[in-house]
Amino acid sequence: MAAHMSESFTHSHLITGSVSPDTMPVVRKITVADIKDALREGWDDFSAFPTHAIFLVVIYPIVGLLIGRAVLGSDILPLLFPLMAGFALLGPFAALGLYELSRRREQGLDVSLPKILEARHSPSMGAILMLGIGLMVIFFVWIAIAQAIYVANFGYAPAASIPDFLGKVLTTPAGWALILVGNGVGFLFALLVLTISVVSFPLLLDRDVGLAPAILTSIRAVLANPGPMALWGLIVAVSLVLGTIPLFFGLAVVLPVLGHATWHLYRKVVV
Numbered sequence: 001m002a003a004h005m006s007e008s009f010t011h012s013h014l015i016t017g018s019v020s021p022d023t024m025p026v027v028r029k030i031t032v033a034d035i036k037d038a039l040r041e042g043w044d045d046f047s048a049f050p051t052h053a054i055f056l057v058v059i060y061p062i063v064g065l066l067i068g069r070a071v072l073g074s075d076i077l078p079l080l081f082p083l084m085a086g087f088a089l090l091g092p093f094a095a096l097g098l099y100e101l102s103r104r105r106e107q108g109l110d111v112s113l114p115k116i117l118e119a120r121h122s123p124s125m126g127a128i129l130m131l132g133i134g135l136m137v138i139f140f141v142w143i144a145i146a147q148a149i150y151v152a153n154f155g156y157a158p159a160a161s162i163p164d165f166l167g168k169v170l171t172t173p174a175g176w177a178l179i180l181v182g183n184g185v186g187f188l189f190a191l192l193v194l195t196i197s198v199v200s201f202p203l204l205l206d207r208d209v210g211l212a213p214a215i216l217t218s219i220r221a222v223l224a225n226p227g228p229m230a231l232w233g234l235i236v237a238v239s240l241v242l243g244t245i246p247l248f249f250g251l252a253v254v255l256p257v258l259g260h261a262t263w264h265l266y267r268k269v270v271v
Helices: 002-016 032-048 050-057 059-072 077-094 096-106 113-121 125-154 162-171 173-197 200-206 211-224 226-243 251-269
Strands: none
Touching (some): 002 125, 002 211, 077 125, 077 251, 096 113, 096 200, 096 251, 113 125, 125 173, 162 173, 200 211, 200 251
């Protein structure tokens, strides 16, 4: 009986944390100037600790290259762009170490790697992992839908080569439909991830709020600041595209800066 009650409490705590309805995080209205400040502060963090930041995200360029090689060496060349675009959907979860680094620097705490790794003992880690799994599910759903969109336009025949694939996409009505529909659907997935995670991961790392309050706070932050949040999403998207040049190594700078900036954006949005 005691074990059952303890398990029920654990599950309840994972969802709601220690937050009651009357102590929900307060969301501020922000401006474009706040977005600029968050990016500047993110760059300051990266400049102060570039070795840590690059170490924490170096897996991105490596995995990006591996994904690209796997696709180019198989019959799923049409999924190269969806894989690379969808990989960014996991970014908010993968940047946890960067949030912790910015948090500790902000508070004047030890920023050594062992101390940063202590974040895994956060009381919200269960909720963080659950939200991370949610982003992975969204990623795989996006890939499945991208595949379905390609099949609907070109059938099941694989592209013979990169020039053949690009020729079909760029010079045929089916290719134009693929670009239009694919980017439209991809935008909806990006909007979903932005809405539920723009401040939820930093909030969970900072406070014991639980999964539901974190997601709800993130949604409220977007609804309260549609213009600045749209600008933030655009900056993230453009930065990630630029970061893939050359050969994804630019992500070793873009990702840590965006990760640190996300922490500072959270500080500006949530009281």
